[in-house]
Amino acid sequence: MSRRIRTAEESARRESAIAKSAMYTLLADSTAPRDPRMRGDHYRRHLVDAHRTIEILQLRITDLEQERDKIKQAREYDLSLCVTRTAAEDARQDAFRLARRKAAILAEWPHGVPTMLSEEIDCIPDPKPKWSK
Known part of the structure; x- marks a missing residue:
């Protein structure tokens, strides 16, 4: 039974x-x-020529596959270095809060006793988002 031709x-x-x-x-x-x-x-000569051509093409295919794999690895590495905007914004905000808290701790005197300067440092508002809304 033959396969039906659709188009x-x-x-x-x-x-x-x-x-x-x-x-x-x-x-x-x-x-x-x-x-x-x-x-x-x-006919043997034709077969030999065909087999040589097949071997050359197979070698070329393996070379192209290796090149493709190298490109994929480079792309994955480049993507691993990238950070999303939200993650960058969160890290930026966290770094500011850490620096503010550290400055407030350094402004306390004696150690652990809040001063007017440390209170003012604690009241500094968070920066506005730079990369996200």
């Missing part, structure tokens, strides 16, 4: 592939010598 384009593609295959077969047969003993050598 004219698929049918044309299939017919084109069949015609191309028939043309290659016809070309190989027309260049073959008439002597049956020489015919085997002729």
Whole structure:
């Protein structure tokens, strides 16, 4: 039972592939010598050429795959260095709060006793968001 053709384009593609295959077969047969003993050598030469071409293409494919893998690794590394805007904004805000708290602690005298300066430092408002809303 044959597979149903869905579109004219698929049918044309299939017919084109069949015609191309028939043309290659016809070309190989027309260049073959008439002597049956020489015919085997002729087809063997074609097979050897085909296998060489296949080996060259396989080597090229492996080289391209290795190059693709290197590019993917470089991309993943570059992405690992990136930070989202929200994460950067959170880190910026946290750094400010830490610096403010540390300044307030340094302004206390004696250690642990709040002063007017440490209270003022604690009242400094957080900075406005720079990269996010």
